[in-house]
Amino acid sequence: MEDTGIIDLYWARDERALTETEKKYGGYCRTISRHILKNEQDVEECVSDTYVRAWNAIPPQRPFSLRAFLGKIVRNLSLNVWRAGQAQRRGGGQAALALEELADCVSDGPEEWLQASELTRLLDRFLRQLPQKERCLFLRRYWYLEPVEEIAHRYHMPVGSVKSNLHRTRKKLRKYLEKEEIFL
Amino acid sequence: MKRTEQLLEAIGDVGIDLVETAEDAVKLGKRWDGILAAAACVAVLLGLGTAAMSGLSVQPSPELPEVQTFVPMDQPEDDLGPMEVQEKPVEDAPEQAEPPADLPVDYTVFCGNYSDTETVEGPCYTVSILHVEAETDQIELQISYVGVNASPVYTTESIFASVAEDHTVEFAWEDSWGNRGTGILLLNPDDPSAVQLLMTVTEQAEYNRATLSTHDQYKTLNRRQAD
Numbered sequence: 001m002e003d004t005g006i007i008d009l010y011w012a013r014d015e016r017a018l019t020e021t022e023k024k025y026g027g028y029c030r031t032i033s034r035h036i037l038k039n040e041q042d043v044e045e046c047v048s049d050t051y052v053r054a055w056n057a058i059p060p061q062r063p064f065s066l067r068a069f070l071g072k073i074v075r076n077l078s079l080n081v082w083r084a085g086q087a088q089r090r091g092g093g094q095a096a097l098a099l100e101e102l103a104d105c106v107s108d109g110p111e112e113w114l115q116a117s118e119l120t121r122l123l124d125r126f127l128r129q130l131p132q133k134e135r136c137l138f139l140r141r142y143w144y145l146e147p148v149e150e151i152a153h154r155y156h157m158p159v160g161s162v163k164s165n166l167h168r169t170r171k172k173l174r175k176y177l178e179k180e181e182i183f184l
Numbered sequence: 185m186k187r188t189e190q191l192l193e194a195i196g197d198v199g200i201d202l203v204e205t206a207e208d209a210v211k212l213g214k215r216w217d218g219i220l221a222a223a224a225c226v227a228v229l230l231g232l233g234t235a236a237m238s239g240l241s242v243q244p245s246p247e248l249p250e251v252q253t254f255v256p257m258d259q260p261e262d263d264l265g266p267m268e269v270q271e272k273p274v275e276d277a278p279e280q281a282e283p284p285a286d287l288p289v290d291y292t293v294f295c296g297n298y299s300d301t302e303t304v305e306g307p308c309y310t311v312s313i314l315h316v317e318a319e320t321d322q323i324e325l326q327i328s329y330v331g332v333n334a335s336p337v338y339t340t341e342s343i344f345a346s347v348a349e350d351h352t353v354e355f356a357w358e359d360s361w362g363n364r365g366t367g368i369l370l371l372n373p374d375d376p377s378a379v380q381l382l383m384t385v386t387e388q389a390e391y392n393r394a395t396l397s398t399h400d401q402y403k404t405l406n407r408r409q410a411d
């Protein structure tokens with residue numbers, strides 16, 4: 001079923017919306033969640049919660065892209081579960097690795113840094129300035145939290161090239177934030 | 185929350201359009217290169233078809249023995265570049281006499297691009313019929329699907345198949361993402377302005393959805409106006 005049809009089902013409060021969402025995007029949501037969480041039960045709970053969040057959000061929302069809309073929800077939910085799991089020492093996965101890598105861009109400090117909305121605005125602008133290929137690699141790694149090997153497979157690139165490309169982009173991001181006079 | 189965590193969280197809130205294009209946009213350039221190359225081939229083939237239908241003289245090119253150059257009988261060669269030949273509409277061809285009933289169907293008239301929409305931004309299905317061997321009815325075609333805002337793009341390699349007596353073309357395909365399936369293309373010899381396409385997925389690639397599927401329905405694709 002086309003996305004517009006699924007969204008119409010949400011708007012009609014027809015529960016087939018959930019079935020169709022699971023049919024079309026269940027695998028997609030699980031893939032994102034599995035990049036972050038190792039526990040399959042946590043993954044299933046995040047995916048189920050994603051459908052509940054979508055059910056509660058549509059209407060009034062009518063997402064431009066249902067796929068990205070669901071992806072964003074499942075990513076955030078999975079990161080929340082991952083953080084809670086971190087506290088209980090059952091974390092791991094790509095989120096931990098991604099955080100290590102992102103230390104290239106910022107230095108950790110105890111103080112409050114930036115407002116989340118301001119940081120998002122800067123990142124959005126930074127990504128739009130990047131060449132398409134670099135932007136895609138960056139988003140696959142840090143939005144989808146895909147392992148580098150998976151990204152290399154997806155784009156038919158050697159793993160080393162993906163790593164060096166990401167490294168360059170992280171350095172660019174650091175320079176960009178410095179230029180924007182963000183205290184690093 | 186640590187700064188790196190803040191950063192990771194903020195990345196999750198960047199524009200959805202950025203995320204959507206990251207789905208597979210890196211391959212876009214390569215895909216369009218292929219499609220444009222295919223379109224160039226189609227242009228040459230259409231030129232052949234147009235010239236043949238218009239009763240134009242055909243002169244073989246010494247460099248490319250299989251590709252021919254067309255020159256209208258009443259126009260000097262220098263005045264007519266290949267694009268002009270390509271753009272000459274088929275409808276302008278003079279009336280042709282009805283072929284005798286016992287002659288085989290000429291499927292070469294189907295060479296060209298067929299889509300369910302004229303927009304290049306998508307979403308649209310496109311069948312490019314690249315070549316038809318008139319004597320054997322062997323057909324070469326390529327199928328692509330372009331999603332909203334030109335992403336995602338799924339393209340098959342060239343598919344070689346035969347046109348059956350009932351004017352159907354059955355084939356197996358594999359797209360650029362590794363999805364596989366079968367397809368049926370229906371050609372109506374009385375109406376080369378449209379074709380019908382049924383695409384079925386039999387094997388889905390690990391990381392991708394198989395949007396080349398037409399979901400158990402024939403899609404009617406019309407010859408693109410640009411052709």
